[in-house]
Amino acid sequence: MLNKNGSKPLYIQLKNILREKIINGYYKEGDLIPSETKLLNKYNITRFTIRKAIDQLVNEGLVYRVHGKGTYVCFKEAKYFLWNFGGITDYFRKRKEKEHSKVLEKEIITFEGEKCLKLTRARGVEKEGKVNYITIDKSILSLKTFPEIDKYDFSEESLYNTMRKKYGIYPTRAELGMVPFLSTEKIENILSLENKIPLLKAVGKVFSQTGQAIEDVEVIYGPKVICKLVSNMR
Amino acid sequence: MLNKNGSKPLYIQLKNILREKIINGYYKEGDLIPSETKLLNKYNITRFTIRKAIDQLVNEGLVYRVHGKGTYVCFKEAKYFLWNFGGITDYFRKRKEKEHSKVLEKEIITFEGEKCLKLTRARGVEKEGKVNYITIDKSILSLKTFPEIDKYDFSEESLYNTMRKKYGIYPTRAELGMVPFLSTEKIENILSLENKIPLLKAVGKVFSQTGQAIEDVEVIYGPKVICKLVSNMR
DNA sequence: TAGTGGTCTAGACCACGGT
């Protein structure tokens, strides 16, 4: 439901509710979302606000309207993959696919003068009992920011979820360089590649809600990953 | 003035009036356009309609609003969109170098059943009399959408500026796949590379203010380009 | 304080699509 005294405008709240339902698959590709009249009755707000919320989703490319018929979902699988660089665990969980993480490295190192946890994981999906790894993530996390974070088992737990739930730190922004490179033998083994091929990696930093840098990150994308961007040219 | 019985919606009519005044320089870069109250008195329509017209201009990137101050014109000679999320803008600005385009291919082809212009350009900067090319971009543009676009010389003119000024079409959104690949000999020659190396290309579509796909695009980034991505994880 | 844009209400009439 909406919080009418909340700090956020109603149309933003409604937009987020609808967007969540699209991304997690409650409204699927090709579905109609509820009509404006139904939403207006359900949330007790005027059509103006409903339309403004849907306007936003249209701009984001998540839905389109057809006069006389309704508003359709046009959510394409990969579109939000990198764009919502919010952690792959979160992504798969929302898609209701079983995600699998394997910890490859986990050690305390000194990075830029601070004790840090270095965590490397292969990430993939389980499919017919076999795990296909599709990305390799390296994270470097300061122990000053995240005391005792080395105690958690991140083959089971989502890193970003832990940040939020246990430390009250919300990853909100990423600045990443996109770098093409040639696969190494080690990477080929992990991602089950047969040849040396060009791959893509994202290298950069993740920032919290307060603007503090909280993570140094490197993500290597396997060849099956469609790394899609949606860019507004404003 | 507005035609209240006209076939076109009032907000479209008003948008066109304001856009015309911006493009022909009546309202200049940095100017305030008349406030919503003034427009409402002048045209005898409600603020809803005024705001909807201005919304369109904001989406087209012609104006931006500042709460408490007004609505400013920001009609910039926009650079190429990929540079907007690429960090190439900074690359040029920091070095204060002159940008240079060379047309490599320009031909009429049939693409998805339609006559189209295929345009390939190498883009770079001039430095001590020499040009260093750093990207190669291909565009495919329908002649139905852009009649006679093949008449322009895009080594001199900005493609997107031409779309806006001559056709009234505003590139507003891009959907791109980021693909790593290995350089070919032809590319190595154009970009002055000495070895085969992994490069990055962006492949996708550009959409107009109305959501229509207006361009098929492919941009190859040279190794000097830092393709930087800033992502909000909301 | 006056003027601006930001959000929202409570209606209205219309055009389109399918039954």
Added chain:
DNA sequence: CCGTGGTCTAGACCACTAG
């Protein structure tokens, strides 16, 4: 015919900016 989205009116209160 009814339900859908498209446009528009006539207000209201709020938050921000500047003199």
